[in-house]
Amino acid sequence: MTTPATQSPTSPTARLMDGSALARRMVEEAAERAALLTRRTGRTPCLATVLVGDDPASVTYVRMKRSRCEQAGIRSRHVALPAATTTAELVDTLTALSDDPEVHGILLQHPVGPHIDERAAFEAIAPAKDVDGVTYHSFATMSFGADGFASCTPAGILRLLDHYGVELAGKHAVVVGRSAILGKPVGMLLLGRDATVTYCHSRTTDLAALTRQADVLVAAVGRPRFLTGDHIKPGAVVIDAGYNPGNVGDVDFDSARTRASLITPVPGGVGPMTIATLLTQTVDAAERLS
Structure with a gap:
């Protein structure tokens, strides 16, 4: 695990959270486990x-x-x-x-x-084969911290936060988006780590007033550059889970990085983590079913 560099809340440039590098390591680990399972069974x-x-x-x-x-x-x-x-x-x-x-x-x-x-x-x-974490059963087991499969993008986000040493307990996490495979499950995972979670969506009144309270801000609204630097609390960790035409996320990267302490780029942030988590959970499933 790496530890984020110390930055002041007014740091001019946020540190990038490199999902591509961590995803490569996860794929290598999955490959080692897959090879071991093949040799054994x-x-x-x-x-x-x-x-x-x-x-x-x-x-x-x-x-x-x-x-x-x-x-x-x-x-x-x-x-x-x-x-x-x-x-x-x-x-x-x-x-x-x-x-x-x-x-x-x-x-x-x-x-x-x-x-x-x-x-x-x-x-x-x-x-037992829902490695993408899309069924009611998977959502329930994930929410209760039981043995099941989490939605891949939310699980990848948590893995990325852990890798960069982001403390979640007691922090205020704001999730912008409420989809069944991203917004809702990532909020439940954050809640399971003792964060205080606020969900926002298209009908939220005065969105910026809420996002500016976030220690951890997750953008999952599906609108290009929807959140700008004005939405971000100085020093916040910003996770951009959006991917829109033109290779842009749900966050206006240039303005956001002048406010955040850590931020995921698009592409190269959350996306690679989603696929790596899918492969990891496929090997998990194979081990359980072997």
């Missing part, structure tokens, strides 16, 4: 990726995840479904993968299209 961890349609961004994300699997010695199985796939057909596919003993983790790339009941699809994934 003869079985290689396998992640099944399911993609509905041919959305360019989703295709790119899945290709990237499969490439990282190869680097970590994890076998990948890709299931490509046509855009016209129905909810029932997608549920059948995910149920079959859940029942397949050769598959240890399942990733349903989202979004899946407005005609599909995404929640019904997620719930077709067996909890």
Whole structure:
């Protein structure tokens, strides 16, 4: 673990939180564990990726995840479904993968299209193979600190905060965003570390008055450069979990870095941690199922 450099609240430039470097280390560790499991049991961890349609961004994300699997010695199985796939057909596919003993983790790339009941699809994934942490079961076990799989991006954020020695107990964490796979779960993980958590969203009144109270600010609102330096308490830790067209996050980086003490860049901050956490949890699942 590294310790953040001491900075005054008015430091002109925040220290960058390098998610890429930490993610590489995590992938190396996952590869070592995968190789050990293969030697011991003869079985290689396998992640099944399911993609509905041919959305360019989703295709790119899945290709990237499969490439990282190869680097970590994890076998990948890709299931490509046509855009016209129905909810029932997608549920059948995910149920079959859940029942397949050769598959240890399942990733349903989202979004899946407005005609599909995404929640019904997620719930077709067996909890033991929900390495992306998207089911009700995973959210509940994560929230209660029980043995399960956390949502990958929130878990990656916590790992990054730990790596940079950010103390969470007693701190005020403000989460801007309330999605089921990012905003809500990251707040629960922060609460589990004894932070005081405030959730904000699109209907929050006087947002800046709340974000300026944050010792740790998590931006997960899905709007490019939505939060600026004026939203940030001097010396705060800023986690930008957004990714928008043009390679920009939900935080206006240039103005935010003049106020924050630590900040994640986009790209190279939270994104690599998400994929590394997915691979780590796939190996976890394989070890439990072996």
